[in-house]
Structure formats: C-alpha cells, structure tokens
Amino acid sequence: MNNSLLALTGFVTWTLLLLVLMESLRSRLVLLKAVPSNGFQPDNGNLSPFMQRLARAHANCLEGLPVFGGLLVIAALSGQTAMTDPLALVLLATRVVQSLIHLTSLSVMAVNLRFTAFAVQMLIALYWAFALLTS
Template sequence: MTGLVAVLGFALWIVVLTFFYASPRLVLIVTGKKEGNAWGREKGETNTGLLMRAKHAHLNALEVLPVFAAVVFVAYFMDKAAVVDTLAAFVLFARFGQSIVHMIGTSTPLVFIRANLFAIQLLLILYMGFNLL
C-alpha cells in the first residue's frame, strides 16, 4: 500500500464513521420522529452509548488526518515516497484499530489499548517526518 492510498483510506474511514453515527438521525428525520433541526451544538449532545463513541472516534480521526496527510504529501512532493510507503499502511491500520476499540467501550483496558494505538500512529508519523528532513 502506498502512502497516498493510506491517506485515501484514512479519509474514507472518516466518512464511514460519519455515516455510522449520523445515519440513525436520518432515519428519525425520514420517519418523522424528529425534526431536521433537532440536533445542534447549542442543544447539547443527544447521542448515547455506541453512537456517541462513534462520533468521538470520528472527531479523533479528524485530528490526525491533516498531519498524516501533510507528511505523506510532503514525501511525495520531495520525491521521497519510499520513506512513507513502507509505514503509512501501519498508520491506517492503527487508526482502524483505535476507532473500533473506541466504539467498543470505555473500560480501562480498552482506553489503554486505544491510547497505545493512538501513540503508534503519532510515533510512526513522527518517524516518517524526521526521515524526510
């Protein structure tokens, strides 16, 4: 997997997470159980459990994508794609794992696993970035 494919996969994963937590809202709107404007930042959070955790997994992924994409794109612009191509897939897989664990629950062991998967992503991105210097 190339770095560019990994960035694309990361972006598509964010879209999947968005559909996962937002689709139940669409069902409520279409069936007339809620108005389309029933949700909003000023109205507080109405999602609970799995949907809330999916939303947080989505937001967490949004925080990492720009940095990951920047490192991959810089590598390609510098004609040093090989630096990121070998490790970018691991960043993506760690993101998948982190998001899935995030949605499973918030017990101490799960938070520990999630934090380690997050740290793996950051360390890999740092490693790739420093190898571009």
C-alpha cells in the same frame, strides 16, 4: 498506487465511512421522529453512548488527518514515499483499530488499547517528520 497514497486514501475513506454511518443513523432518528432535524448536538451528546463515541471517533480522524495525511502528502509531493511506504499501512491499520475500539467500549482496557494504537500513529508521524526534515 504506492503504500503512502493507499494509506492516505484509506484514511480519508475511513473518515468518510464514519461520517456516512453517523449521518445514516441520524437520518433514521429524524425519519422515525425520535429527534427533530435541528435537535442534534455536534458531539451527539443528546443521543446514545454509541452515537457519542461515533462522533468522537469521526472527530479523532478529522483531527489526525492534517498531521498524518499531511506528512504522506509531503512525502508524495517531494518524491520521498520510499520513506513513508514501509509504515503507511501500519498507520492506517492502527487508525482503524483505534476507531473500532472507540466504537465498542470505554472500559479501562479498551481506552488503554485505543491510546496504544494512537501512540503508534504518533511515533510513526514523528519518525516521518524527522526523516523528511533531515533528508
């Protein structure tokens, strides 16, 4: 598997792992009768700050997957992964870093670092989009 498909698989897997974590924690709350099964807000707004950050980290992955994943799929389908392979794992790493920072802190420094990780992803995506359009 080339780096582009590995990064796409990793991105999807990371998104799934965040979902599994969120639903495991929600299930625990239901089993402990702390929250009724119909008592969850989509953003976990009625739960702990960590659960709220987890919902946003998962949503961020879902929001980014069509853009970042789409470019990787386009490269794979058009036989141009040589264009995306060099930065594919950087994109995945910065996505994981962004999520981990989101889960751990909302301090000014953390938010700035999280944005930096996201900005790297956007720059990579812009580069890929331009390269794919002009190849």
